[in-house]
Each structure stands twice: as C-alpha cells, then as structure tokens.
Amino acid sequence: MIREETATPDKFLMNSVSPLRTEDWRPPAPALRSNLAIGLRILFQRSPDLLQTLPRDCYTKDIITVPVGRRPVFIVNHPETIRRILTEDRASYPKSDLMVSALSPLLGDGVLIASGELWEHDRQMLEPAFMHMRLAHMFPDMREAVHDFVERLQLLETDAVVDLESELTHVTADIMLRTIFSKPIGAARAEAVFEAFSSFQKNSPQFQLQHVLASDPRKPALPSAELMRDASILRDLLAEMLDERLRLNSQGEVFVDFAQAVIDARDAEGLPFSREKVIDQLAVFFLAGHETTASSLSWTFFMLSQQPQVLGKLRDEIRDVLADRPFEFDDFKSLSFVRDVFRESLRLYPPAAFLTRRALHEDKFGRLKVPADSFIVISPWLIHRHQAYWPHADRFIPSRFDVNGSAPVPGTYLPFGLGPRACTGATIAQLEASLILCEVLRRFSFIPLNAASVFPVSRVSVRPSDGIRCRVEKIDSG
Template identity: 35%
Template sequence: MADAAAGARRKAALPHPVARDGVFTPPYPDRPRSRLPLPELVRRLRRNMLEVWHERQFTEPLIATALLGRRILICNSPETVQDAFIRQAEAFERKSPQQRHALEPLVGDGLIISDGLVWKDRRRVVAPVTHASRIADLAPVMTEAVAERAAAWAARDPAQPFDMLAEMGALAAEVICRSVFGRALGEARAGQVVSAFAAYQRKVSAGGLLALIGAPPWLHRLQGWRLRPEVRRIHDVLEAMIEAALSAPESEPSLIRAMAEAELAGSGQPMSRTAFRNEAATLFLAGHETTASTMAWCWYLLSQDRRSADRLRAEARAVLGGRPAGFEDLPKLPFARAVVEETLRLYPPIPVLAREAQREVVLGGRTLPQGGLVMVVPWLLHRHKALWERPDAFLPDRFLPGAPPRPRHAYVPFSLGPRVCTGAHFAMAEAAIVLATLGQRFAPRLAPGAKVFPVARLTLRPGETLPMLPERAG
C-alpha cells in the first residue's frame, strides 16, 4: 500500500499552486473527464478510492451506478442526503459490507457497525458518556496531554524533521486512552494500542474493495485470519486495561467507568466484558485515527498558508498568553475552530459513508433494490461546485461566525441522522485545543522535498508520513 501511495503521488500534479490572490489550493487527485472503464476503475479503487471520481460528479445531485452487479446510489445534494440518512434512515440502518468486514474482527458487535436492538442498547450506554455536556469534564485530559507535547516539541532540534502524522497519532492516543481508561493507566499503555491499531489498518485496507464488490464469504474469512495477530494484541491490551480501570479507585474517572455506571442505571440487557472491550475498541478507533489525521492535515494546510497560520497564532496568543488552552477558552478561539472545520471539509477523515438497503427504496426518483448500497461521499459533497464557492481552496473564513450560511446537509464530516458520530464534540474540542496551544509557540513547516497527497484507507490520510520541521514561531 505504501508503494501505491507513492505511485499516486507521482501521478498527480503536486502541489496545486497558490492562487494569485494568496489563497492556497491543497492537493487532490486529478479528475477524469468522464466515467472510467471498469478495469481502470477497479485499478484506481485498489490504489486510492479518491481517484475514481470524475469531474461531472462534483456537480451532480444524485449519482446512480453499479459495480459488478451491485446497485449503488450516491446522494450528492443536501436534499438527497437528508432523504436517505434522515427521512428514510430506518431503511439504511446497516453499515455497508465493506465497513462491517473491515471492522468486525476488531470491534465485534460494537456501536460503529452494529444495528437493530444491539445498536439501540449500546447507543443508550455509549452516547451519554461522550455527550457535549460532558466535554468540560473531559477537556482537562486534552489540555494536559497537549501541554506535555508542547514541552517535548520545545526540546526538539527545530532543524530535524519529524513525522507530524505520527506525532498527532501519539497525541490523540494519549488523549483517548487517558479519557477511556483514566489518566495513569491510559498514559502507561497508549503506545501499545497505537502500534497494534496501525498494523491492523495497514492489513485491512487492502480488503476493502473485496467487500464493496460482493466477494465470496471465504475471502472475508481469509482476511479475518490474516488480521488475527493484530486483533489479539489489541484485545489483550484492552481487556487488561478495562479490568484495571473498573478496579481503580472511584476518584480516577474514565469513560469505561462512566459506561459501566450508565449500564447499571439502565434497564437493558447487562453488557458483558466482551461488549465493554468492543466499545472500548470502537471509542479508540473513532477517537484516535480520525482525529490524528485531521490534526495532521491542519498543520499541513497552515504550513502552506502563512496568513492563516499568523491569524491562528495571534488569536491564540491574545486568548492564552502562553498557557495551554482549556475548555473555557474554546468560545474565544473561533478561528482555531474554523481551521478545523475547513480541514474537515477538504479532507473528511471518513471519505465515504455507505449503508446497505434493508428494503427497496426510492431516492431522487431512482429505485434501489434491497441489498443495494446508498452512499454519501463527503469527499464529493464537500467539494460540490454548486454548494461551495472555490470548493477546492482552503478558506477557513467560510466557517467563521457571520459567514454566509450553507445548506444544512452539505457538510457531514461526522455523518448525520440517527447514526451521527457520538464523539463529534469531543473531537472538535480536542483539535481546537491542540491547534491553539501549539500554534501560539510553533510554526511547523513542511520538510524540504516532502510530498503530500491524500490517500483513502479506513481514513483519509496525507500519505504514510508527513515530514515537518517543528520551527518556533516568531
């Protein structure tokens, strides 16, 4: 897959130049002018899913297609998105076969891929522990972790490049591990979980196409067998941490403890230790990989748009005065939040949201049979030429208070409807705290010769690594 990413980089024009008015247009794959022949489509899907979308699809409201006999409808307007994921959500409760087969070995019946009564019971327990009302209690862990990261950066040689993707992965892992399992326990074991998750993602990405095109069950079983070593490593660490977290003194808060208390307070079927492990894996997957990718993209975009980086720094210094950001500072950091939101628009961490139809449905005048797929592709929707001005440009101002309103369902980085991500507020708070805290002291710069290009795996990443220099801000 690393070779595929390198090949994708060589094929594209990188980077797209800064416009004459100073607005930065970051890299994206070249777009075919028309629909690709099937062999080329499959080849590009295997290499990088972002390469298959042709120019006209960035203007269409609904895209009807098929891949090896599987009917697919892609909702690409606020109206069709709302129709599928809200008005007819009960018909599209089940995630796509691709997502289920990719994640089931790791998360089992976890919230991210479950449906029916299992999903309802799990959401009853999990949703309250990451609700917006709890962010004030969870934010101190974010502040603590980013303050430690700032000290580590200050001790680095600013002339020596480091991998920003790995840096943000380690930071996000610290935050989610300390939040899920408690401060002391999470800090001690975060590295073990990160390395196992990284190995899992490298292996699982290659099998995504198989599920999308309806591969036979034995191929999915083969992939599950290949993933067993990484799954066992992750499960062993998570199970030990859960036992320790639930046995820790009550003065050590954690999301696992909060889930246990919510489960006891509810009237549903009691959760087993396996269920707790599956939800812990889900929380880590959702709270680590996607957030790390987003923050890495933020630093890249700011490194290429010094005007925005200067605005972020000025805002952070005025509000924070050198100290790390906390929950109470978030309302006073609108530009930091706008940078995060614009980054999520350009590089949505989950570039495809796919569901399997549980019955025959009609969307936008098109009929989708039972078993067909409906998709919302944030990569397309967020760059739709009828919905966004200069859709490929990096313009954080479009998310500032007072900016022109956008159609309600044109921006879906955390999905929408009943299955909207329960950790959206957590992720937004974390990213803004990180950018403001580090951005007031540092101006990371892309390492000389480094090439950046979006590659879609389980998440949308800037390649395998993101070499940057941790320069001090003036």
C-alpha cells in the same frame, strides 16, 4: 427534486468568499477526470485508492450509479436524500456489511457499527457514559496530555524531524486513554498503538474498490489474518487496561471516567454489558475518538504550513485571546478563527470520507429505482467538494465559515455525520483540536520536508499516503 443533469456550479453559491491569498495553492487531491480516464485507471492500476477512482461526475451530479460490480452502487450527493437516509429512513439503511466486516475484528458489536434493535439497546445503555463526556469534566485530562506533548516537542533537538501523523496519533490516543481510563498512554504503548493502527488501516478491506465491486452483501468476506492480528493487538491493550480497572474496583477503588461509566451501565432489565461487550464499546471510543482527530489535525497543520497568511492570522488570534497564559476551557468559544480553520480542514479532509449503508428494501431516489441490497455511499469527501454547494470547492478558505456568511446548505456539510447516529464526540473533537492547535502553534512551526508528495488516501480515515515528515522549529518567544 433530484437533478439528473450536471448541477450548475454557481447556483447555490453559499457565501461570497475570497481566499486570503491570491496565489493559487490547492490542497492536494486527485485531479477531476472523465469516466473513461478513471475506467482505464481501474483496469490498469493494481488496487487504486478509492479517492483516485471517483470521476468528475461525482463532484457535480446529484446521484451517481456505478454500472459494474455484483450489486448496484449509488453515490448520493443530493442533500435531501442524504438527510432522508440518515434520519427518518435510517432503519431501512443500516450500516453497510462491508463497513461492519472491516471494523468488527476491532470493534466487535460496538455501537459505531451496530444497527437496528442492538444499536437502540446499546445506545440507551451508553447514554450515561455519553453524559460522562461532559466537556468541562474531560478538559483537565486533555490539557495534561497536550502539556506532555508540548514537553516532548520541547525536548527535541534543534531542527529534529518528526512524522506529523504519528506525533498527533500519540497525543490524541493519549487524550482518549486518559479520558477512558484516567491514565496516560506512555511512549512504548503509543508506538505499538500507532503501528497496529497503521497496519490495520492498510489491511482494512472496506476502502478498496475491488472489494466494494466484488462483494456479495449476503456473504460477508472473512477478515484477513493480518487484520485480525492488528485488531487483537489493540483489543489486548484495552483488555489489559480493563482488567486492571476491574481489579482496582474489586479493591474498592472508585473512578469517574468513561470506562467506569461503561462498566456500570445497565439496561432496562438491570443487566450490565459482558466483559467482551465492554471492550467493544471502549474500542469504539478509542478508535472513533483518536484516529479521526489525529487525521484531521495532520491535514490542518499541513495546510497551515503551506498558507503562511492563514497561519499568521491564526497566530494573531491565539495571541490576542490567550496572550501568554495557558488555554482555558472557556477560550474555546472566543477562538472563532481557530474554529473556522478546523471546520474548513474537516470540509476538505473529512476523516470519515465515506458513510456507507445497505438498502434493506427496494426504494426510489427521484425516478431512480434502488433495488434491495444496493450499496449506498454518502460521501462527506464528495459533498464537501461538490461544485454546486461550495464556491472554490478545492481551495482552503477558512473564512467561508465566518459567522457573518451564510450557513452551508443543510446536508452538504457532514464531517460528523447526521441524525441520530451522528458523532457523539463532535464537540470534544473540536475542543481537543482547538487546544492542540493553540498550544502547539504558539510554540512551534512544522516545516514539511515532503510537501510536494503529500497526497490523500482513503483508509479507515483520510490519511496522507506516505506520511508528512516535518522539521520542528521552536518559536523564539523573546
């Protein structure tokens, strides 16, 4: 049943958890404000970030309706309704027109934003490519890229200052390109990618409140010139690498990687993807595969830098499991605290903060009527911080995911989405994150210089508003 009153905070306490440190540090997040305070902010602040426009009710109630705008907006925090929308009724809730128009300049008709029959068709064609993403197969490429990252950090001068996000974007983009095209990204390309993505995120309309409220589902807005420019820089890069591959293929060279799996994919009639469509799918994998992991790792490193006791415990585990040897594929399973730290980081800063859908037909959420064309928001950001399901919801407590505790209520932990359209790369992301955390933290400390002003904003992923500038300290292994 959908409760319309405020949920009782301690009713569903999942786990009896106590933070590792008694000091009251709270990871940066907008303060919980009343509807009135948020209303005034929206009226008087030009383009406030979406995370800043969520009143307290969004963190305590099951369903929130937004009373203004051109179409009804429903924010759904009710686990069973979330599960219904994302699983058995997913055909009635395709990806929202806003999400599609924001990402289509970059992703074309790629599988992440396709819906209905097109999604079914392409998803089936891509199954062998997903098979390619076998972890053990990708692991050597991943490790090579992380090795290069560690070398770059080693070469920095003592007390050098870096932008954490751009460093992490470099290594995760490198990993994705190596697994897609079997070749490293190179420093100049990495920088161009980071710049184009940062700009793409800033110019992306989906996550600005005024667009959600003013948009008309039947008339999708045209993308801005800036967005088209950023997208074409990224697509040109992929096209260049694809053409190089097609040339090598024509000379008889054979590859076993993601690009090859997409090029070789055939549908039931034996037809391949067009060149444009191959670029769409590669763009999905490149975007979905590096941007999200870079975002979640930025927050993980930042929170660890603010919580020395958690960092100490993590380093102890790394030392106990790995001693002085490199991270091997099977270590992933033994590093349970590393895994819990990353899970908790994904809870507090889910890179995909808002999964948005469009109601194709009229429906009902409990007693609430949902008109056709309503804008449906399922927000990992909100449900992960919902006070009814998460004790000390705003605190960083990795031990809440300890295997001896109780599991989260189904439908309340969604960093990778849910159901048939859930992330195909979830295990890769977790392996990659564990590898990077272990190989970096055993050698370096990142000391943020702007810790007091680090604050999340919602772009394509959840990002720190002004980056995280860090001094890199090398750990004396002797």
